[in-house]
Amino acid sequence: MEQQFYSLLTQVGKAKLVNYHVLGKTLNLSKIQVGDGGDKKGKAVFPTEDDSKLVNLRWEGNINRIYVDNKNENYLSVEAFIPEDIGGWYITEFGIVDDEGDLVVIGGYPKTYKPKLTQGSGSSLYLKVLFEVSNAENVQLKVDPSVVMASQGFVFDQLDSHIKDNNPHNQYVKKEIYNSSQKLISTELSRLPIYPEVLNKEHRLTITDNGNGTITIDKGQVIRWRGHKDFPTESYTEAQRTFNIDNNKIYHLRWNPLKGFSLNDLEDSKYNPKKQSHINEDFDGDYDDILLVTLLPENDIYEIVSSDKTRPCFDSGWIKISAQAGKNSYKEAKHNLRRIPNRWVAQIKADGQEGNQGNIDAIYLSGFANTTDDDKEGKSYGGVVVAFTEKKFHISVPTKSNHSNEGTIVMLGDGWGVNSKGATMLKNVEIKVIGWY
Numbered sequence: 001m002e003q004q005f006y007s008l009l010t011q012v013g014k015a016k017l018v019n020y021h022v023l024g025k026t027l028n029l030s031k032i033q034v035g036d037g038g039d040k041k042g043k044a045v046f047p048t049e050d051d052s053k054l055v056n057l058r059w060e061g062n063i064n065r066i067y068v069d070n071k072n073e074n075y076l077s078v079e080a081f082i083p084e085d086i087g088g089w090y091i092t093e094f095g096i097v098d099d100e101g102d103l104v105v106i107g108g109y110p111k112t113y114k115p116k117l118t119q120g121s122g123s124s125l126y127l128k129v130l131f132e133v134s135n136a137e138n139v140q141l142k143v144d145p146s147v148v149m150a151s152q153g154f155v156f157d158q159l160d161s162h163i164k165d166n167n168p169h170n171q172y173v174k175k176e177i178y179n180s181s182q183k184l185i186s187t188e189l190s191r192l193p194i195y196p197e198v199l200n201k202e203h204r205l206t207i208t209d210n211g212n213g214t215i216t217i218d219k220g221q222v223i224r225w226r227g228h229k230d231f232p233t234e235s236y237t238e239a240q241r242t243f244n245i246d247n248n249k250i251y252h253l254r255w256n257p258l259k260g261f262s263l264n265d266l267e268d269s270k271y272n273p274k275k276q277s278h279i280n281e282d283f284d285g286d287y288d289d290i291l292l293v294t295l296l297p298e299n300d301i302y303e304i305v306s307s308d309k310t311r312p313c314f315d316s317g318w319i320k321i322s323a324q325a326g327k328n329s330y331k332e333a334k335h336n337l338r339r340i341p342n343r344w345v346a347q348i349k350a351d352g353q354e355g356n357q358g359n360i361d362a363i364y365l366s367g368f369a370n371t372t373d374d375d376k377e378g379k380s381y382g383g384v385v386v387a388f389t390e391k392k393f394h395i396s397v398p399t400k401s402n403h404s405n406e407g408t409i410v411m412l413g414d415g416w417g418v419n420s421k422g423a424t425m426l427k428n429v430e431i432k433v434i435g436w437y
Contacts, residue, residue: 217241
């Protein structure tokens with residue numbers, strides 16, 4: 001019995017494939033055609049190499065996929081889909097056309113009816129045909145990616161390959177490696193010696209008195225822990241940010257990264273076993289805990305506090321101070337401190353007496369908050385006199401001639417200034433606060 005279903009290269013297809021192999025070019029397959037053999041009921045055909053077209057073309061469309069057959073490397077498989085709205089005829093022949101419009105492969109196809117949607121049983125039809133070539137590497141698909149469809153078999157093959165691949169997404173970090181790295185990073189960062197701080201303009205938490213015996217911590221604020229991890233206040237529920245208060249009591253509102261916000265009664269023996277004053281330094285914050293607000297009973301006063309350790313180190317930039325502004329004048333530079341620090345670190349520079357100018361650059365100043373007299377001088381470091389009081393911080397600036405009392409820079413409660421004593425001896429005075437501890 002004569003073989004009825006087969007495929008072969010046309011004379012044009014053979015010539016092109018040989019020529020392209022010699023020239024190192026590729027034969028670009030673009031379209032697939034189907035026909036009914038010249039009879040609407042479907043007529044068997046027996047194509048030859050000399051054919052240049054189908055007996056009766058019914059449909060031509062884009063090739064969806066072309067690949068080397070996994071059982072024979074000299075066979076190419078070609079796939080296509082005929083849409084559900086196309087049909088109403090039989091398929092008995094097929095052809096494959098290159099990107100120049102030439103029929104390069106022709107073949108007989110098992111008689112198959114292709115219904116269309118208007119007939120009540122329309123469905124898309126998957127076509128798969130094979131043809132033999134001696135040089136499969138010289139054939140490739142010329143395809144419009146906008147019309148490509150994936151066959152179910154192709155999807156399953158790809159999915160199976162994906163699942164079996166030990167590392168299908170090598171552009172990504174593996175989950176176990178990422179989690180391990182994040183844990184290590186978090187562990188190391190959690191050791192940073194940086195105190196919590198509130199990231200708003202005043203570096204102090206804002207709260208709302210609801211007028212019904214409750215207070216609520218406002219949204220839109222951020223608490224930064226250990227200098228690297230942010231805790232937005234809106235990440236806490238309203239219930240977690242709202243507290244009942246007794247206006248006759250004193251409270252401390254605190255925060256830590258594990259427990260969040262807590263309101264502590266100063267009369268609570270667990271919180272305050274020594275019955276200490278609410279201003280006692282024992283209540284100041286540490287790296288993992290911060291005192292944010294003290295609620296006082298007198299006239300419903302809320303003392304918004306920020307521990308002296310809240311911002312342990314910063315660069316104020318150079319603050320210019322006029323030497324001619326008069327006694328106790330100052331340039332405002334708020335520091336947001338609750339307490340006088342034990343020690344300051346700053347830099348200062350100034351020009352001395354005319355004819356004897358010289359910048360005092362990069363002199364680090366430090367001192368102890370243990371003086372009681374505003375005019376009392378504290379300890380001297382490198383020729384710079386430093387003194388602290390509850391509200392003021394004195395720095396006696398020497399000129400190049402080292403006369404230490406020719407001018408005094410003063411820190412008031414809310415800023416910096418120049419004492420008029422010997423002020424004319426100083427010009428272009430600037431100070432830069434680096435930090436405190």
